[in-house]
Amino acid sequence: MANVGLQFLASAGDADPQSRPLLLLGQLPHLHRVPWSHVRGKLQPRVTEELWQAALSTLNPNPTDSCPLYLNCATVATLPSRVSRHNSPSAAHFVTRLVRTCLPPGTHRCILLVCERSDVFALACALARAFPLFTRRSGATRRTEKKTVTVEFFLVGQDNGPVEVSTLQVGVPGALPSLSPSTARPSSGLWRCPLCKWVSLGHSLPSSCPSPDLPQACGGVHSASQWRCPLCKWVSLGYSFPSPHPPPDLPQACGLSCLPWWRGGMSCPAGVGRWHGAERALGAHAAVDRMCLVNATEGVRLAARIVDTPCNEMNTDTFLEEIKKVGKDLGITPAIIRDEELKTRGFGGIYGVGKAALHPPALAVLSHTPEGATQTIAWVGKGIVYDTGGLSIKGKTTMPGMKRDCGGAAAILGAFRAAVKQGFKDNLHAVFCLAENAVGPSATRPDDIHLLYSGKTVEINNTDAEGRLVLADGVVYACKDLGADIILDIATLTGAQGIATGKYHAAVLTNSAEWEAACVKAGRKCGDLVHPLVYCPELHFSEFTSAVADMKNSVADRDNSPSSCAGLFIASHIGFDWPGVWVHLDIAAPVHAGERATGFGVALLLALFGRASEDPLLNLVSPLGCEADTQAEDMERDSKRRRLV
Known part of the structure; x- marks a missing residue:
């Protein structure tokens, strides 16, 4: 699977399944709505229409078939x-399993996913988990042939009438269809392009605009004479719109927004009526959706690759190189604090955990600060590249697999890369707390007392409770140095999380009931499921009472909601009365499925903060509703805290 490339195309084209194996996947009611004319070219001459219908009639999912x-x-x-209500309506977890078991072997394969548009993001991310990148099998190194899996989505919708079916339509280079005249007037108003940002209608393309040979990179074919609109299909620069053209009261149906046309002094073609049904709009977003799916799935596979890589390769130095590589791709130089500088500047948590390792600990920050941002968001990730437990050492059965203790940092790296590429509109900082919890002469001992970046002292009573120490430094840095309004930390923090919320649901702990509900809703929409933990510091924080320091780092009673307590330890360093939003995600169990990493957290972060993006697909899966978004726009976003529910 390591040498498999994923391609998301509007149409996978026709091919004999003997030369290009095919997997058709979807809910049974959706599969019944796929016309034979659409799958015929992918199945013939091996499969007839009668055989196709017979196969559908024999399927009896319980829960899959x-x-x-x-x-x-x-x-x-x-x-x-x-x-059930605690699962994703997309049934994304079953996609990964079915692809692994049912996708036929081959060098070039095709997957046709049949779903509603609201499930596209979750299913694409689930699909990516079936194709991990990391392997050190000797046979894999001898295989040089690149395998490809072409993914096509066939969309069904059921708004305003009978269910109809539509496929994604992505602009492709070639001859452009002729345009019918309309009453639209030429204008010098601006048109928004999701790639090059702005094009002046009817005059010139900006110098930074991509050349005409990159049509699939954005919603339009950049040409001196014609421009492709992903909603109305074709528009000639500055001259005429095709008829019929959508009315101005549907600006949100288009990924580029038709609103600038009407504000720019153009008139709607005569006789245009409202669109009927959502199906026509489904294909409209395709070019923008395609880039979102590519970036999101690449982020999922990047996070999974880092988590799968063992510590003899993925040490703190290597992880920093991964951060620098992403930064270079985005044009961002990371800020890095390492080794003794951590101690000098007061990061006693990160330094104390990682000081015994051969590769020194580090705090690294990637910062995206776009013009016009109105709030600052910080994602803080636990990056323990290996956790022996320190001197409170783990046993021979619990230590294997601790290469995955960097899952939180890997998730924010993959999510940050995708979010910035998809046009994140607010200040976004990715804070990586990197260390190896090793055993050595300089290792932290139980009874040691560390001074953390918050200025609070911590008595160490368990060196295997190290993640909360590095994250405490990270969230305080996000608060004091980065001025974050919203701080989200994500970590493989406690083994007890798997007992509290299970193998598939991450645990969320937050000081905001609204954000708790938003995390659960985002998880159901993106497939990275989440369930709340008890947030009650007045009852639980006494577990950390110390006679000689401000607190201990591990609880007195391990039967008293240990996952909640671990999160409260982190929050205590920014203060339980901090007025901003703090969210803690414990992903210890869902970060892996069996012996493979899942890339968990990437889709969740992209969905949770989807409304801070310019991308229409992320907007669709965001828990922030359209009503709240409209109110925020009317208030010109003067509120510092984003309302998600």
Whole structure:
């Protein structure tokens, strides 16, 4: 799987399944709505229409089912049609399993996913988890041939009438269709391009605009004479709109927003009526959606690769190189504090945990500060590249797998890369707390007392409770030095999380009931499921009472909600009365499935903060509703805290 490349295309094209194996996947009611004319070219001459219909009639998902259509070259598989309220309606977890078990082998393969547009993001991220990048199998190094999996989404919708079906339509280079005249007037108003930002209608393209040979990079084909609109299909620069054209009261239906046209002095073509049904709009976002899916799935696979890589390769030095590589890709230089400088500047938590390791600990920050930002968001990730437990050492059965203790930092790296590429509109800082909890002569001992960046002292009673120490330094840095309004820390923090919320749901602890609900809602929409922990510092924080320091680092009673207590330790360093939003995500269990990393957290962060992005697909899966968004725009975003629910 390591040499597999994913391609998201509007149309995968036709091919004999014997030369290009095929997996068709979706909920059974959705599969029944796929017309034979759409799948015929992908199945013939091996599969007839009668065989296709017979296969659909035999499927009986409980919760899933599959049926081979032609040997092992073509298979149709079904997702659960109904799920419980604590699962994702997309049934994303089943996608990963079905792809791994049902996708036929081959060098070039195709997956056709049938779903509603609201499930596209979750299913794409789940699909990415089925194709991990890391491997050190000797046979893999000898195989030089690159394998590709082409992914096509076939969308169904059911708004305003009978269910209809639509496919994503992505602009492709080639001959442009002719435009019919309309009553639209030429204008010098501005048109928003998601890639080059602005194009002046009817006059000239900005010098930074991509050349015409990059049509799939954005919603339009950049040409001296014509421009492709992902909503109305074609518009000639400064001259005419095709008829019919959507009315001005549907600006949010287009990823580029039609609103600037009407404000720019253009008139709507005569006789244009409202669109009927959501299906036509589904294909409208395709070019923008495609880039979102590419960046999101690359982020998921990046995070999973880092977590899968063992510490003899993924040490703190290597992790910093990964951060620098992402920074270079985005045009951002990371700020890095390392080794003795951590001690000098007061980062006693990070330094104390990592000082015994061969590769020194570090605090690294990637900062995205766009013009016009109205608030500052910080993502803080636990990056323990290996956790022996320190002198409170783990046993021989619990230590294997501790390469995954950097899952939080890996998640924010993958999410930060995707969020910035998708046009994040607010200040965003990714804070990486990197260390190896090693054993050595200089290792922290139980009974040692460390002074953390908050100015508070911590008595160490368990060196295996190290994640909260590095995160405490990280969140205080985000608060004091970065001026964050919203701080979210994400970590593989406690083994007890898997007992509290299970293997599939991350645990969320936050000082805001609204953000707690938003995290749960975002998890259901993106497939990275979340469930709340008890937030009650007045009852639980006494577990950390110390006779000689401000607090201990581990609880007195391990039966008293230890996952909640671990999160409260982090919050105590910025203060329980801090007026901003603090969110803690414990992803210890869902960071892996079996012996493979899942890239958990990337999709969740992108969805949770989707409304801070310019991307329409992220807006769709964001827990921030359109009503709240409209109110925020009317108030010109004068509120520092983003309302998500």
